[in-house]
Amino acid sequence: QSLGLSEGNLESATYGDRVRRFKDIGALLSVYRSYHISDIGLDVFFSKENMRESVSMQRDHYVRLMKLLTCFDRVIDGAV
Numbered sequence: 001q002s003l004g005l006s007e008g009n010l011e012s013a014t015y016g017d018r019v020r021r022f023k024d025i026g027a028l029l030s031v032y033r034s035y036h037i038s039d040i041g042l043d044v045f046f047s048k049e050n051m052r053e054s055v056s057m058q059r060d061h062y063v064r065l066m067k068l069l070t071c072f073d074r075v076i077d078g079a080v
Contacts, residue, residue, distance in 0.1 A: 010062040015055075022055045022065065023048050029069050035076040044076070 010018055026032055026048070034045045058065050068075060 011060065018062065019052050019055050022062075022069075023051050025066070025069060026051050029072065031069055031072045035073075037076060037079045039079070046072075 010021070013021070031046055032048060032051075034043055036043050054065060055062075
């Protein structure tokens with residue numbers, strides 16, 4: 001099954017389709033879970049609702065969000 005996450009497909013997709021596609025890729029990459037930010041001793045949880053908000057805030061930078069999801073653990077680990 002193709003998730004339709006090419007740059008052209010995302011830009012022409014409806015908002016609802018974008019959210020669904022990103023929620024699917026987030027599930028495939030197992031990003032919906034708790035994370036621990038060791039530098040500040042904080043536990044955070046990333047949910048499907050957080051993904052919806054992230055997609056909403058992108059404003060045509062969907063490829064950046066796709067790249068972020070592929071290294072989400074490292075981004076969280078590096079958060080200060």
